[in-house]
Amino acid sequence: MSFQIDDQTKKDLDIFGTYKSGKSVFDLFDLTTCKGGQDKLYKFLSEPMTDLEKIKERKDAVLFFRNHVTSRLNIDKDSLDYAVYYLKDRNSSVRRASKVWSAERSIMNKLNPSQSYHVVENGVNSLVNILKTLYAFSSNLSKEVEDSNFPLLLKKDNDKVLEIFTIEEFQNALKVKSLKPYDVDVYDSIFRYYQSRNIQFLINLIYEYDALQAIANAADKYNLAYPEVLPRSANCLDAEGLFHPFVENAVANNVSFGGDSNLLFITGPNMAGKSTFLKALGVSAYLAHAGFPVPAKRMKISLISGLCTTINISDDIQSGYSHFYAEVLRVKYVAAQLKENNNLLVIFDELFRGTNVKDAYDGTLAIVSAFARIKSSFFVISTHIIEAAESLSANENISFRSFEIREVDGHPTYTYKLKEGISTDRLGMYIIRKERVVEMINEVLTTNPEDINIENNK
Structure with a gap:
């Protein structure tokens, strides 16, 4: 059963809209660092739950980030934005690459710089760096946190991350120091085709971590309690x-x-x-x-x-x-x-x-x-x-x-x-007297003599 709430209630409580107060509850928690994290936070807040286990899972996940500040994931926002833009762009992607074709494409780009080539080259480099950061984060979590202290929701996702990085293509990406033209085309086909589902899972997980960390930060900022x-x-x-x-x-x-x-x-x-x-x-x-x-x-x-x-x-x-x-x-x-x-x-x-x-x-x-x-x-x-x-x-x-x-x-x-x-x-009459409302009305008669004449002629 979904949590029952209507628009009038959301408006009364200023959950999303900025009404008379100029603020919303969403604004208080929106300490996210990227658009995807913001969207994930909105989804979390827009869907209250009636399942005790799911409520506890999310609360425990937020608490974990609250109590493990040093374990938080720090992804460069610009790199993430560029990687997401690159993943969505399909104008210059390749399914299969050859060294000769990649070398020719690289030379042509130097002679006549191409925006599409630039997107792929920088997108692949950004995504490789993000994967390295995420893998280091997940590996540290599995080493530092005992299973008994690991929230079920986070452990399940973290195990999936480590499982993905056992795949050969992802293992090789972790070893990359610099990408040659052929490497760029190879990883482009891996990221946008052959491993696109796993890549999307990892990006979505980064968004989720961003939202959870934002909630934890808001709890500290506004001195909130975990119910x-x-x-x-x-x-x-x-x-x-x-x-x-x-x-x-x-x-x-x-x-x-x-x-x-x-x-x-x-x-x-x-x-x-x-x-x-x-x-x-x-x-x-x-x-x-x-x-x-x-x-x-x-x-x-x-x-x-x-x-x-x-x-x-x-x-x-x-x-x-x-x-x-x-x-x-x-x-x-x-x-x-x-x-x-x-x-x-x-x-x-x-x-x-x-x-x-x-x-x-x-x-x-x-x-x-x-x-x-x-x-x-x-x-x-x-x-x-x-x-x-x-x-x-x-x-x-x-x-x-x-x-x-x-x-x-x-x-x-x-x-x-x-x-x-x-x-x-x-206190109604006290406030009326304090604000001199009646006196101000009576003063109208002294400042407008014609009103007095009208009154006397009746």
């Missing part, structure tokens, strides 16, 4: 020091729920940190299932089959949908997904914010109560409607958290820290 993904039966979501990687000097929070309490209900006033926290949690769950490190000090999560968020939903003018109707359709969509797959992480930020308070209260109460009964999935829902949280407080399936507000010198201060319980803070 533990547990079997579905563990039914837990436990994170310590969770933070959003886009936020500078982010305040970290702890969150833990599962078992009988499968729904986390979060309250707090606007700007207290609810949306940022929900995004951090969603990003971490996504990354964990892609086999990537996560923005936290520590994280355990039981295997889920999909992720669905509603954080930045908007109205649909073309379809004639209001914001509220778009929200209702989104809840309906989630219900349909749960019917097909009841092992999801569902995140809603400010449920039913697009309607009046009464309908929002009633709708929140009904939807949250229904979600809480589905114990095979996790739900995280935020609201600033305190009354809804208070009405749900007797439900044992729901855990309540709120974002703390402290008063300093008579003014509220955001701590961005998650705490137990339900928030009773209401």
Whole structure:
């Protein structure tokens, strides 16, 4: 079963697109050195997994490069780019070469330099150097790393590399010191025809190593942790020091729920940190299932089959949908997904914010109560409607958290820290007064006397 995720969720979490933040999760990890490595990284991140063994294999491979910095593969980018360009170019390739033909071609090139000859000559030389580097890397790995410490995924690929280099043509390539014209044509036919499948495997493996090393580098750069993904039966979501990687000097929070309490209900006033926290949690769950490190000090999560968020939903003018109707359709969509797959992480930020308070209260109460009964999935829902949280407080399936507000010198201060319980803070009117909104409107009357006359004539 593939990991279930839709475009709305990817957009909410900024996985690939650079939306309001100007950043994407992909950008954070894109420390690759070549285009092929970048493409491989994109593929890794775009396909979260539901197979515990495969998740562990990728995580262990990244961890290996994290812990064996000296064992990392260093391929010259320019040589690799040229070799790939040469392999794709078929305008001047030969299947069989002879010494006489090669000598004549070399002489003709000196008399009348040819771009196609230059591509082959430099491409073969670049590829020979790459093969030498890759063989040295793989040989060192097999000597330095015990089988017990060698991730299965890397060991399997490394064994295949060493097996390829037992082939006579590859052994001879390792001994090359300088290539004569005939040698260039011989290796050209080997690389682009007779051993093209093995050559392509080695190039793809270099891309994969580049992507894995980039992930490991990003983990160090952003202080990310390697999560533990547990079997579905563990039914837990436990994170310590969770933070959003886009936020500078982010305040970290702890969150833990599962078992009988499968729904986390979060309250707090606007700007207290609810949306940022929900995004951090969603990003971490996504990354964990892609086999990537996560923005936290520590994280355990039981295997889920999909992720669905509603954080930045908007109205649909073309379809004639209001914001509220778009929200209702989104809840309906989630219900349909749960019917097909009841092992999801569902995140809603400010449920039913697009309607009046009464309908929002009633709708929140009904939807949250229904979600809480589905114990095979996790739900995280935020609201600033305190009354809804208070009405749900007797439900044992729901855990309540709120974002703390402290008063300093008579003014509220955001701590961005998650705490137990339900928030009773209401800061809407405080913010309106602080920004002098009403006063500014009233000042219109003093600066526009005609408005006063109109008012007096009524």
